[in-house]
C-alpha cells in the first residue's frame with residue numbers, strides 16, 4: 001500500500017534559505033514543488049539553480065517538480081501553482097520565501113523597482129495563496145508560511161520598498177489567517193530578525209559581509225517545520241527567531257562558515 005506523501009511548495013528555492021528548506025523538507029518526508037528563475041538552462045549571475053536544488057532534494061528522497069518561473073509575472077505565479085496541482089493533485093504547505101530587497105533612494109528610483117518589489121514580495125504570495133488555499137480548505141488541512149524580515153519594523157534600513165512590502169506581507173498573513181480561521185489552514189509569517197547566510201544576501205552586502213557574523217539557514221528549517229507541525233489554531237502569528245528560540249522551537253545560536 002502506498003502512503004500519500006505531503007507536498008510542500010517553496011518559492012525562491014534556487015539558493016539561500018529556500019534551498020536549505022527544500023533539502024530539509026525532503027529529509028522530513030515531503031515531495032516538493034520548487035520555484036525560482038534560475039534553471040539549469042537559464043542560470044543567473046548568482047550561484048545556484050532550482051534544478052540543482054531539485055537534484056539535492058531527490059537525493060534526500062523527494063519527488064520534485066522544479067519550475068523556472070519569474071514571480072514578477074502574475075501569469076507565471078498562476079501557472080506554477082496549477083502545474084503543482086496537476087503534478088501532485090494537492091499542496092499541503094506553501095512557503096512564500098522568494099523576495100527582493102532593492103537598495104537606494106526611493107525618491108530617485110522611479111517606479112520600476114518599487115513595482116517589482118510589490119509584485120515579488122506581496123502579489124506573488126497573494127496569487128499563490130489564492131491558487132493553493134482553496135484545495136487546502138477542501139481537504140481541511142494546510143499551512144502557509146510567509147517569510148518576512150525585521151526590515152518590516154526597521155524603517156531606517158534604507159530599503160523602503162523592502163520595509164513596505166514585508167510589512168504588507170505580515171498584515172496580509174494576519175488578515176488571511178483571520179479569514180481562514182476554522183478551516184484547518186493556518187497562515188503565519190516569520191519575521192526573520194537575524195542575518196542568515198545566503199548567496200543573495202551576501203551579494204547585496206558586498207564588502208560589508210566580511211565583517212558580519214551570519215547564522216546558518218538551518219534555523220529557518222527549524223522555524224518552518226515547527227510551524228508546519230503545529231496545530232491548526234497556531235495561526236495569525238508574526239514570529240521572530242528570537243520568539244521561537246524562547247519556545248525551544250529553533251536551535252540555539254548557530255554560525256555559518258562557507
Ligand SMILES: NC(=O)c1ccc[n+]([C@@H]2O[C@H](COP(=O)([O-])OP(=O)(O)OC[C@H]3O[C@@H](n4cnc5c(N)ncnc54)[C@H](OP(=O)(O)O)[C@@H]3O)[C@@H](O)[C@H]2O)c1
Nearest residue numbers: 012014016017036037038071098099149192195196198200
Ligand atoms: N538572509 C537573511 O539574513 C534574511 C533576513 C531577513 C529576511 N530574509 C528573507 O528570507 C527570504 C530568503 O532570503 P535569502 O537570504 O535566502 O535570499 P536569496 O539568497 O537572495 O534568495 C532569494 C530567492 O528568491 C528567488 N527570487 C528572487 N526574485 C525572484 C523572481 N522574480 N521570481 C522567482 N524567484 C525569485 C531567487 O531565485 P532566482 O534569482 O533564481 O529567481 C532566490 O532563490 C526572503 O524572503 C528574505 O526577505 C532573509
